[in-house]
Amino acid sequence: MDVTKPTPKMCITGQHDTHLTDIQNHRLHSNIIGDFLALQSAAQKAGFELTIASSFRDFDRQSIIWNNKFLGIRPVYNKQQKVVDLTKLNDVDKCIAIMLYSALPGASRHHLGTDLDVFDKAAVSDDYKLQLTPDEYLQGGPFAPLSNWLDTNLDKFGFYRPYQHDLGGVAPELWHISHIKQSQLLVNKLSEQVLFECIKNSELQGKQAILDNLPAIYTRFVTNVSPP
Secondary structure (H helix, E strand, O other): OOOOOHHHHHOOOOOOOEEEEEOOEEEEHHHHHHHHHHHHHHHHHHHOOOOEEEEOOOOOHHHHHHHHHOOOOOOOOOOOOOEEHHHOHHHHHHHHHHHHHOOOOOHHHHOOEEEEEEHHHHHHHOOOOOOOOOHHHHHHHHHHHHHHHHHHHHHHHOOOOOOOOOOOOOOOOEEEEHHOOOOOOHHOOOOOOHHHHHHHHOOOOOOEEEOOOHHHHHHHHHHOOOOO
């Protein structure tokens, strides 16, 4: 994490964390804490134990995930949840395969502190291994009831699902929720140029392929989200 004086660009690209507050062993944007607790309380009254699985991830952490996938250390999955053979792909196609489920460092909504992955802890045993896969949230999955409840209640507390539908970029992620107002304020400050400079100064695997194809990547995987 950069220890220099933070700028807005550093916060939205995950290079600083001064906009965050610690809560329930996670970190969220300070301005969304009240709305999240209200959502969590309403979920509890409805019989769910709404729990944070993942929230803020900084640029360095997202880069580790990215590089490990690019190098084949961690598996990359397609929409059928089958492992992709990256050895058969060129660098840009590797990046596209990774971005189906893992955001490009610098452009991850998890950098903002406004986005988090949630599940119903009461629906599974303590030793359950959370996967954050579609089958867990669709009909028949342990978190389907919570997912259905979120469908009709998220917006009442100022949240929505940016990856609710398949728009040809990031795969649907029913576990991923975002604070509408605060995320939009921050997303509006992220531009293609800001992202270009962030990646240019990084040690990301496939960096040249990313920079050479950034306009198309930015349109398909960064701004291409469901509206609130």
